Amino acid sequence: MKDIYEDFDRAVCLRGEGRAKKETQWLKVVYGFNEPQLPNNVSSPNFSRIFATNTTAFELLVLKRKIMGPCWLQIKNPQVDNKGVSCTRTIVNHRENIREIVCATARIWSNIDIDDPTPPEALPCTVRTFVRPLDRFPPNFEVRASGNGKGLISPMKNERMLLNSLLVTIHRADPDVIVGHEFLGVSLDVLLHRMRELKADHWSRIGRFRRSRWPPIGRQGTNLRFLSGRLLGDLASDGAKDMITSTTWSLTEMCKTHLKSDRQDIDPDDTASYFDGGVSSPERLLTFVRHCELDAHYQMALAAKVQILPLTRQLTNLAGNSWNKTLNGGRAERNEYILLHEFHRLKYVCPDKLWGKKSAVAAKAENEDGDAEGGKTTKGKRDKYKGGLVFEPKRGLWDKYILVMDFNSLYPSIIQEYNIDFTTVESVEVDADGEEKIPEPPSSEVPQGVLPRLIATLVNRRRQVKSLMKDKKATPAQLLQWDIKQMALKLTANSMYGCLGFEYSRFYARPLAALTTFKGREILTHTRELAESMQLDVVYGDTDSVFVNSNVTELAEALKISAEFKKAVNDRYKLLEIDLDGIFQRLLLLQKKKYAAVKVEDGSRTSTEVKGLDMKRREYCVLSKTVSQYVLEQILSGEATEAVVERIHEYLTTIGEDVRGGKIKLDEFIIFKRLGKNPEDYPDAKSQPHVQVALRMKARGLTARAGDVIPYVFCIGEGGETAKTAQADRAKHPDEVRRSSDELKIDYEHYLAHQILPPIERLCEPIEGTDRARLAECLGLDPNRYRSAAESEERYFGTLDSLMSDAERFKDAEPFLVRCRSCRGQVAFAPISDRESSLLLPSGPACPACQSALGTASLQVQLETQIRGHIAKYYESWTVCDDPTCGNRTRMMGVYGRRCLRQGCRGTVAFEYSDATLYNQLRFYLSLFDAEKAVKTSTGSKADEVKALVDLQGDFLRTMAATAEKYLNQSGRRWVQLSTLFSFMKM
DNA sequence: GCCTGGAGCGC
DNA sequence: GTCTAAACAGGCGCTCCAGGC
DSSP states (O other), rough: OOOOOOEEEEEEESSSSOOEEEEEEEEEOOOOOTTTOOOOOOOOBSSSSSOOOTHHHHHHHHHHHHHSSSSOOSSSSSSOOOOOEEEEEEEEEEEEEEEEEEEEEEEEEEEEOTTSSOOOGSSSSSSEEEESSOOOOTTTHHHHHHHHSSSSSESSSHHHHHHHHHHHHHHHHOEEEEEEEIIIIHHHHHHHHHHHHHTTGGGGSSSSSSSSSSSOOGGGGGGGEEEEEEEEEETSHHHHHHOOSSOOOOHHHHHIIOOOOOOOOOGGGHHHHHHHSSSOOHHHHHHHHHHHHHHHHHHHHHHTTTTTHHHHHHHHHHHHHHHHHHHHSOOOHHHHHHHHHHHHTTBBBBBOOOSSSSHHHHHHHHHHHHHHOTTOOOOOEEEEEEEBBBBOOEEEEESOOOOEEEEEEEHHHHHHHOOOOTTTTOOBBBBBOOOOOOOOOTEEEEEEOOHHHHHHHHHHHHHHHHTTTTTTTOOOHHHHHHHHHHHHHHHHHHHHHHHHHHHTTTTTTHHHHHHHHHHHHHHHEEEEEHHHHHOOOOEEEESEEEEEEESOOOHHHHHHHHHHHHHHHHTTOOOEEEEEEEEEEEEEEEEEEEEEEEEEEEETTTEEEEEHHHOGGTTTTTHHHHHHHHHHHHHHOOOHHHHHHHHHHHHHHHHHHHHHHTTGGGGGOOOOESSSSOGGOTGGGGGGGGHHHHHHHHTTTOOOOOOEEEEEEEETTTTTTOOOOGGGGGGHHHHHHHHHHSSSSSSSSHHIIIIHHHHHHHHTTOOTTOOOHHHHHHHSSSSGGOOOOOHHHHHHHHHHHSSSSSSHHTTOOOEEEOOOTTTEEEEEOTTTHHHHHHEEEEEEOOOOTOOOOHHHHHHHHHHHHHHHHHHHHHHTTTEEETTTOOOEEOOOOOTTTBBBOOOTOOOOOSSSSOOHHHHHHHHHHHTTTTHHHHHHHHHHHHHHHHHHHHTTOOOOOOOOHHHHHHHHHHOOHHTHHHHHHHHHHTO
């Protein structure tokens, strides 16, 4: 080995385990890439540890030269001239199960400026399509092709000539960027295999790197190297999927949602029929060619629409990695590079890239697992840490203004606020149970760490860009560019946290990630407590947000409350900031992470926001989503319950009829499901509909790989309705159904029972006046089958509850204590039917001690004060350990779930004052003023007495009952168990 | 009936 | 005229469904 002495660096070894371990001197040795690579675990008497033996040339170049993203490099003799963007499209045919190329379109834009917002259709481009016959061209095809309008159509004799001509075209255009859809995984794969098979001339011209020998054609992403020197923008790559909102990322869907264009789908099995040379007219083949031409356009138009090139360039400039990786890869590498640049600049030695089977950290974790508890095999999944806090939602339909308050960029802000960094946080201890503790944030004297400073820089730059955008004189092009820039800055700052917890990251630092989320939970808990202390009701919250019930119907008032709350929260932090994210006029809160709301837009406009509901998921068909949409609109309409319920029932009846009557199009029945692995790798392939469909697709020569979204439709089994064909077997690809011409029939009953009913049922759960059986009946399903266990169970509980005596039910409730203003005495308010002890006389409430009259207003205030006391107690969130030997009582939230925090204790903790206790207490108060109940529970001569009293003091009782009711209405439990409540009321 | 694991969302 | 090898990969929380015992 040729050692070249260079210099000594002051360096810190980062181990990715919290605080950097050693600050010491290292010897830097530089040697060429022509030397063999040293193993990274060698040592000798002269040195104990060696780093960076496997650093790639790319990494070294980029770090040493401080190259931040795409730029021109002068290397000896620069040869940069041609600028162009091209877009190729191949349609693939299969014959004897080998996919061949029959048609390829190249659409070439020259001298495009990627920052120019002009859409590609408004820019000049050349179109050239190469097409070859399967057997022979239809008559007149060549003549008609030469007269084609804009696009040049070049009929080719065979596939090899087609490939050669395509390669010449690519070579001449020498594109910097190739845009495609599923290009890397499908088109390129076929192109490479066919070029190799047919020995195409100058095959390496597909890229800019001259080769004569074929390297192995790898799988999926590895083939990017064939395009060396060109960028690939693949609309279906992981990188692009992050940027494009879509459920399937099929070209047709994206054209519809992003370009508002209806793309015609061609069934791949029909391809051959377009090439039939025996027909009399060339029209069909021309249609096919034009389809290819148009697809090439769509791909480019989509890329421009979602601004994939400018955005990825900005991201790459920030991170200093390779643009192609930003375009086609995930986020981890960007993060790695931004930190590599930063630490390299500060003369740190960074952790080596560990590739291969297992990273050292993961292997270590596995060993510990084995040692600690023999039987516990946490296969595959490593020890995790806790994430964001999600409040138990107060379910139901809310119709006062709900303020959605959320922290801006919570995690990046926490990292700054608490100076969380590799260099500042002390490494963690492992407690007696072998569990990692959450580290402490550094004290305020510790200088700012690398990560917090990096994030601060990103945030500040974003602020600057946003202020530029306020300039009235800015052109639309400038605005767009700045918007992309601020977006890139935000994305970069926000993705820093994620990679701290990513176990294969070179900067993996689980304790830092755990500390960040711990602070997040703490902050959210405090925020809720603050709201409660301001008499505000928090209805829900998730990670960085609280949904506050303003309890007002005036927008201006709601805004005032929001401003006050915002100020109160923000006063508590240096740079952490909460803000009003939106105002809901109505909110249907169904589950954690599942709700729908009518959102107030500026002025009087409103929009509907749906989160997490079935209708947002791809495995529900369009029909199901449409029905959900209608039902939701009704529920959120704000109209009377009876009218809403009636309309829903009516609508469902028509839907049931329409479905059975065959009035709904096939497209509306398509269900989508993603393949988690390659279809062959499923152990239970038989029971998975989408896997069955995928396997059949592959048998037909189509592609279906891990990550692909598979469309299918449930059909009736071949042997008729009664056939016991497995569910999965009856799933068919939409093209199979279309082709079958009536042989395959859609299983309408299955759709009504499994796709339509369950989502509707969940939407209607908090709505009175309907239930599962009733909804099923409307759809024409047998209601008896849907009188669910859950429902009867609920009734069972309802009955139990109503049979329970008041004495039993309220045995733990605290009495309503009434204080007399005259004699200062205090007495419990007894049930009014208890004529001996009740302080309510026919003349009105009076003090039993001094006989002075008690004012209604005074009693009302006293009741309200006591109710608020209970609510406050509930929100204090004291938890108690269930282990009697421990008895730990705390308000601290455990980091590892509900484990008791006291060292060595194995108990679990529960809320001391539960929501059930609070609910029962409120019900108790209400029961004290329930006239009807008082009459019913009285017997004999007393009944008349009580009846007379109730008549005379009706106003008083109603006022007091309303006071209790007001709070009960806010209680989440009431919405869940309306039936229980009503059985009690009507008893 | 319980438990477990994917999907696919939310943040 | 050549041109290592190997090459995936943000986090956790939550609901719902299906399958296994």
